[in-house]
Amino acid sequence: MTKLDIRDLVIAHGKNTILSNITLADFEPGSVIGVLGPNGVGKSSFLRSLAGLAPYGGSITYDGDENRKLSHNQRARKVAYLPQTLPQATNLVAYEAVISACRAVRHDLTRDHVETLTEQVFDRLNIRHIAFQPLSRMSGGQRQMVGLAQIIVREPDIMLLDEPTSALDLRWQLGVLDVVRTLVKDKQGLALIALHDINLAMRHCDSLILFGEGGVLSHGAPRHAMTPEMLSRAYHVSGRLETCSHGSPFVIVDGLNTIEGHR
Numbered sequence: 001m002t003k004l005d006i007r008d009l010v011i012a013h014g015k016n017t018i019l020s021n022i023t024l025a026d027f028e029p030g031s032v033i034g035v036l037g038p039n040g041v042g043k044s045s046f047l048r049s050l051a052g053l054a055p056y057g058g059s060i061t062y063d064g065d066e067n068r069k070l071s072h073n074q075r076a077r078k079v080a081y082l083p084q085t086l087p088q089a090t091n092l093v094a095y096e097a098v099i100s101a102c103r104a105v106r107h108d109l110t111r112d113h114v115e116t117l118t119e120q121v122f123d124r125l126n127i128r129h130i131a132f133q134p135l136s137r138m139s140g141g142q143r144q145m146v147g148l149a150q151i152i153v154r155e156p157d158i159m160l161l162d163e164p165t166s167a168l169d170l171r172w173q174l175g176v177l178d179v180v181r182t183l184v185k186d187k188q189g190l191a192l193i194a195l196h197d198i199n200l201a202m203r204h205c206d207s208l209i210l211f212g213e214g215g216v217l218s219h220g221a222p223r224h225a226m227t228p229e230m231l232s233r234a235y236h237v238s239g240r241l242e243t244c245s246h247g248s249p250f251v252i253v254d255g256l257n258t259i260e261g262h263r
C-alpha cells in the first residue's frame, strides 16, 4: 500500500497555468477514483505529473517521499501510468510485449516468475486468445487491452489510467473496470482513472475528482461530486442526478446549459 498526498499542486505548460491550488489527500486505500472534466481541462496533465512525466509546482508525495525526487526505478515500482495513446502497432506479439513491460520494472523477479505473472494477467483480462498475435495485426481495442496488461503485470500500488476504455466496447469496458477494481481492492492500492463516460464513472468509481476551469470543482463520492450544479459548471450542460432501480446514481443530461451564471 502506498499513500498519495497532493498539496498546492500547480500544473503549467510554459507560461500557461492549467491547474492550480490542488490539494487532495486522504485517499481511501483500495479505492478507484474517477478523474473527470471537460476536454482540455488538464486530466492528462494531472496524471502525467503524478506519473513523474511532467513538471509541477507544489508537492506530490508517495509514502511521504516527494515524487520529483524519486528515481525512475523507485517510482516505477510504486506507480504505473497508462497513456491515452494505444501501444505502438509493432511486430512484437502481445505476450512478449507484456513480459518486456514487466521485466523493465520488476528487476526483483526471476524470468519464471515474470512469465507466471504474465500468464495470470492474460487470464484475468480474458485475452489469452491474442497472446501470440503481433500488435501490428490487432484492432485498437485489442491493443488497448495489451497496454493495460503491461500495466497490471507490474503489480503497482497506484495505477494512473488515462481513458483506458476509450477503444473498448461495453463488455470489455466493464471487464477492465472490474479487473482494476479487484486488483486495487486486493492490494489496498489506488487507481486514478481519467474517463469521459460520466455514468461509467458514477457506477464504477468509489470517488470522483471533477476538474473545471483552473482547478478542482468537487471531490468525493459520485453522488455528491456530480451534482447538477457541478455538471453545469464543468461541462456547461444542464442535467439531473437520478437513482437507478439497483440504487446506483446516474446522470441524465437534458441539454446545453440553462443555469444562469454557469455558462
Ligand SMILES: Nc1ncnc2c1ncn2[C@@H]1O[C@H](COP(=O)(O)OP(=O)(O)OP(=O)(O)O)[C@@H](O)[C@H]1O
Pocket: 013, 014, 018, 037, 038, 039, 040, 041, 042, 043, 044, 045, 046
Ligand atoms: N505538451 C503541451 N504543451 C503545451 N500545452 C499543452 C501540452 N499538453 C497539453 N497542453 C494543454 O494543456 C491543457 C490540458 O491538456 P490535457 O491534455 O491535460 O487535458 P485533458 O483534460 O486530458 O483533455 P482531453 O479530455 O481532451 O483529453 C490543454 O489546454 C492543452 O492544450
